[in-house]
Amino acid sequence: MLLLNLDESSRTPPYQQIFLQMKDKIELQVLRPGDKLPSTRKLAEQLGVHRSTVASAYQELWAQGYIEQRHGCRPVVRERMQMATAKDREQEGWVRWQAVTSAASVSLWEQCREMKPAVAGETGGEVIDFSSLDMDGRLFPVDHFRVCLDRALKTEGTALLGYGDRAGYMPLREYIAGHLRSHGITITAEEILITNGLQQGIDLVFRMLAAPGQAVAIESPTYNKITPLLRFCGLKPLEVPVRHDGMDLTMLEEVLRREKPVLVYTMPNSQNPTGISTSQTHREQLLSLCETYRVPILEDGFEEEMKYFGKAALPIKSMDKHHLVIYAGTFSKVLFPGVRIGWIAAERECIDRLLSIRYFSDTSSSMILQAGIYKFCQSGHYARHINKMRRVFRSRMQTAIKAFDEYIAPDWAEWIQPSGGYLIWMKLKSPAPVRRDEWESLMLRKGVCAAWGTLFFAGDTGENHIRLSISKLNEQEIETGICRLGDVLWEVWNNKT
Amino acid sequence: MLLLNLDESSRTPPYQQIFLQMKDKIELQVLRPGDKLPSTRKLAEQLGVHRSTVASAYQELWAQGYIEQRHGCRPVVRERMQMATAKDREQEGWVRWQAVTSAASVSLWEQCREMKPAVAGETGGEVIDFSSLDMDGRLFPVDHFRVCLDRALKTEGTALLGYGDRAGYMPLREYIAGHLRSHGITITAEEILITNGLQQGIDLVFRMLAAPGQAVAIESPTYNKITPLLRFCGLKPLEVPVRHDGMDLTMLEEVLRREKPVLVYTMPNSQNPTGISTSQTHREQLLSLCETYRVPILEDGFEEEMKYFGKAALPIKSMDKHHLVIYAGTFSKVLFPGVRIGWIAAERECIDRLLSIRYFSDTSSSMILQAGIYKFCQSGHYARHINKMRRVFRSRMQTAIKAFDEYIAPDWAEWIQPSGGYLIWMKLKSPAPVRRDEWESLMLRKGVCAAWGTLFFAGDTGENHIRLSISKLNEQEIETGICRLGDVLWEVWNNKT
Known part of the structure; x- marks a missing residue:
């Protein structure tokens, strides 16, 4: 019994x-x-x-x-396969992921690990972090946004909880179209696709074009997620050097003629990492070149709003009569990145094709956040916030420039003075080559860090360059940080390391 | 002057x-x-x-x-390139997208257009739509969610507006890990990656594995976004027929031995489109097979919660001692799709690799919505909502089954009785082959529509099958719709078309 x-x-x-x-x-x-x-x-x-x-x-x-x-x-x-309890789950599984996953994804994975910042933990004091392009949370208009989000859900309710329009919440697309008009871009809401941040827009464009043997012309140096993503998609990066006024157009023409890339990727404002904004003339010439060779341009407008010194040039897209330009924008770099909302503006047929990839890859963006952001924009909060950010960062950048003059001797390094944005690109005029790991540990000992130049090149160049980002630092932090950077450079030049 | x-x-x-x-x-x-x-x-x-x-x-x-x-x-x-005003933008651009975009993306685009539902507009009355797996908005707990979202933003504020943890909001990952335990799955929060809905999880897994010549074993018929996405990623679909008790395991073994796929994709609960849930034994055998050949399984648990008839079987992942199973889940099919939150549960190394692809493709999911959903779950709303949905759909499905018996003669069609979910798969025993367009226009004339069977097969089969989804219909709509379907079948069988 x-x-x-x-x-x-x-x-x-x-x-x-x-x-x-x-x-x-x-x-x-x-x-x-x-x-x-x-x-x-x-x-x-x-x-x-x-x-x-x-x-x-x-x-x-x-x-x-x-x-x-x-x-x-x-x-x-019955005979029964046992449940896998915590105890009897094996430490190491039977799948050798390194062997199963594609070579391209292995390589992406390895690069992703490399990109993890070398910050913190290693030093006693607080490290002032110039390495990250994350935004300063102290400036986020969190309460305004919260109220707008709540109001949107209250007003529209259930309509926001379904899949909604695959291309994005229509009122937001209309707002963005109107906003782009203020930057000289004539476009309708139907030519706009909402994406999960600007990054997804880039990924969609690359996936749309990727085919064996195809290549994409990029700036060198460029945004550090571009080359790994291109390669992961099976596209070959063709590096065109960036001069003091932007991409070298003679080289670009050479590349267009010889290598027939399917796309030119460019960041005309506050280019990441150099901080360079190109002139109106440069933009016109670049567009003309691409028109001649009928090659589409992916214009990365990630910092369209953050032009605060001197005179702003208009986006390439504003001159685009022949629908060559795919323009990618975002709320992340002036508002906050947590909404994950960006957009692509391009010829309708191009949008339609990107949309189909989007539909199969992750369906659509959340209508809830789109409606919240729309309410925020429509209530005038967005325009006010842009003005505030311009004012704040003009002042912060002035502080940075002043601190450079004060703490960093011209013999030690040279840098490009930006006309907006958050980035300063610095060339170290080291008496001897500096190794990345030595440099980073020296910086950390002094309580400061920055992004190492090689991250931004497809090849092995970029040593003796660093990118400084002031995006999440206030004036006092900026000044202290640059003072510490001066200490580092002093030690290097006086062989104290 | x-x-x-x-x-x-x-x-x-x-x-x-x-x-x-x-x-x-x-x-x-x-x-x-x-x-x-x-x-x-x-x-x-x-x-x-x-x-x-x-x-x-x-x-x-x-x-x-x-x-x-x-x-x-x-x-x-100065000489100046003119701005592109609305007037002088060309109707047709200079880029021939059909030529520039890859063959794979052209094909995806074409399939995406085909998938647009053939609903509405064409008929006078209201069409009862059995074609879509969209959810019934009348059941969305919109107010509870709104309050939770607002509270989350009030409590955590700025912390939710940055990029946050790349793998997802930690409290939500912990909640999901706990919730999976109730389904017999032992897992930690570190083995979970939050995705933009389940679809992104699938895309990430395919992208991780995609390499020239690689193949993936899938059920036939299967979810209609699988085959196009596999092909877009450059993976070959290997179709294994679904019998009354699930994937044909003898055929699967044959495929595993001969074709060496890199993955088996399966949907053990309420399989889309057949509605079949496999038995515990079938799941064990499938896992054993994959263990023998050391092939990972992608288990699509999109309707884990919606088992409301009879006895539920546990997920394959619950027996997975050797970390072969990549489990994908979602809030979309029981709560609402508009949050775009799904997850992947897998061996930590696998998660890490998926995360790197995720980081380059769209960075991360919005912390705001993740925190809102977490609050919603943690307050007990999620558990209550699941119970409600089970109750409601058990009753709706019973109505559907009763209506079938009443309005559809056994000579006209046969169908598989589901044990949960929203789907009924129906085989039309037509006296003569039925063409899709004829069938659809006949249906629309009668004020009803359903998904045509060919959508769910990689090849040209599936005619004379339709998939009926009750996910967004109430009992009265279900009954009226099936009555109309009966009319359609009557006409077909009596040559009145």
């Missing part, structure tokens, strides 16, 4: 107690595969419970694969 | 008036390239304004590329 004990004072319901005790007996092989269990009637009598209680316990045992039940027969313990 | 008129009563500021009038003159070629403009002093005198007003207008003209300015010289009108 099967011995079970029901504890009437327990908070575990009787059927559950029966289930658990039976389960134990099966797992401990007291009951073995093929053994018959008592009928529900019999066990119910024995335990003094209702038959349905026993039936529930048997149902649970069946559901979890412990027993077989056939109508009219007593249940039988 | 340059004639300009300033309107002092206008709300347009004087500098803007000067700018606009100059711009017009340049565009109308009254002022031609090379012409000199008056000095700021002279024009200011002439117009009776301050010099800085004229300087501002000139600055704007410069910024928009109309004039050249050199220090100490009068500004000169």
Whole structure:
């Protein structure tokens, strides 16, 4: 006879107690595969419970694969693959991911690990971080946004909880189209696709074009996620050097003629990492070149709003009569990145093709956040916030420039003075080559860090360059940080390392 | 002399008036390239304004590329690429997207257009739509969610507006890990990656594995976004037929042995489109097979919660001791799709590799929505909502089954009775082959529509099958819709078409 004990004072319901005790007996092989269990009637009598209680316990045992039940027969313990409990899950699995995953994804994975910042933990004091392009959370208009989001959900309710329009929330697309008009870009809402941040826009464009043997012309140096992503997509990066006024156009023409890239990727404002903004003339010439060779341009407008010194040039897209330019924008670099909302503006047919890739890769962006951002923009908060950010960062950048003059001798380094944005690109005029790891540990010892130049080149160049980002630092932090950087350079030049 | 008129009563500021009038003159070629403009002093005198007003207008003209300015010289009108206004943007651009985009993306685009539902517009009355797996918005817990979202933003504020943890909001990952435990899956939060819905999880896994010549074993029929996405990623789909109890395991073994796929993709609960849920035994055998061949499984658990008839089987992942199973889940199919939050649970190294692809493709998911959903789950709303959905859809499915018995003669069609979910797969026993377009227009005339079977096969099979989804219909709509479907079948069988 099967011995079970029901504890009437327990908070575990009787059927559950029966289930658990039976389960134990099966797992401990007291009951073995093929053994018959008592009928529900019999066990119910024995335990003094209702038959349905026993039936529930048997149902649970069946559901979890412990027993077989056939109508009219007593249940039988079955051969059973064991559940994987924490204990018996193996430390190392049977799949060798390094072998199973594609070469391209192995390489992406390795690069991703390299890109993890070398910050913190290693130093006692607070490290001032010039390495990251993350935004300064102290400036986020969190309360305004929260209220707008709440209001959007209150007004539209259920309509925001479905998949919604695949191309994005229509009022937001209309707002963006209107906003782009203020940058000289004539476009309709139908020519706009909402994406999960600007990064997804880039990925979609690369995926649309990727085919064996195809190449993309890029700036060198460039944004550090570009080359790995191109290669992952199976596209070859063709590096065109950046001069003081932007991409070298003679070289670009050479590349266009000889290598026939399917795309030119460019960042005309506050280029990452050099901080260079190109002139109106440069933009016109670049567009003319691409028109001649009928090659589309991906214009990365990630910092369209952050032009705060001197005179702003208009986007390349504003001159694009022949629909060559795919313009990618974002709310991340002036508002906050957490909404993950960017957009692509391009010829309708191009948008349609990108949309199909989007639909298969992750369906669509959340309507909830899009409606929240729309409310935020429509209430005038966005325009006000842009003005605030321009004011704040003009002042912060002035502080940075002043600190450079004060703490960094012209013999040690030279840098490009930006006309906006958050980035300063610096060339170290080292007496001897500096190795990245030495440099980084020296910086960390002094309580400062920055992004190492090689990250931004497809090849092995870029040593003796660093990129400084002031995006998340206030004026005091900037000044202290640059002072510490001066200390580092002083030590290097005086062989104190 | 340059004639300009300033309107002092206008709300347009004087500098803007000067700018606009100059711009017009340049565009109308009254002022031609090379012409000199008056000095700021002279024009200011002439117009009776301050010099800085004229300087501002000139600055704007410069910024928009109309004039050249050199220090100490009068500004000169420049050769200028015209802005692309709405008028002079060409109807057809110069890029032939069909030629520039890859063959794979052309094909995806074409399939995406085909997938657009054939609904509405064509009929006078309201069409009852069985074709879509969209959810019934009437059941969305919109107010509870709104309050949770607002509370999350109030509590955490700024912390939610940055990029946050690349793998996802930690409390939510912990909640999901705990919730998976209730399905027998032992897993830690570190083994979970948050994705933009389940679809992104699938895309990431395919991208991780895609390499020339690689293949993936899939069910046939299967979810209609699988085959196009596999092909887009460059992976070959290997179709394994679905029998009444799930994937044909003898065929699967054959495929594993001969074709060495890099992955088996399976949907053990309420399989899309057949609605079949496999037994515990079938799941064990499938896992054993894949263990033998050391092939990872992608288990699509999109309807893990919606088992409402009979006894539920546990996920394959619950028996996975050797980390072969990549489990993908979502909030979309029981809560609402608009949050775009899904997850992947897999061996840590696999998660890490998927994360790197994720980081380059769209960085991360919004922390705001993740925190909102977490609050919603943690407050018990999610568990309550699951119970409600089970109750509602058990009843709706019963209505559907009753209506089938009532309105559809066994001679006309046969269908598989589901044990949960929203789907019913129906085979039309037509006396003559039915063409999709004829069938769809006949359905629409009767005010009903469903998904055509061929959508779910990689090859050309699947005619004479339709998939009915009750996910967004209430009981009355279901009954009326099936009654109309009965009318359609009656006409087909009595040659009234």
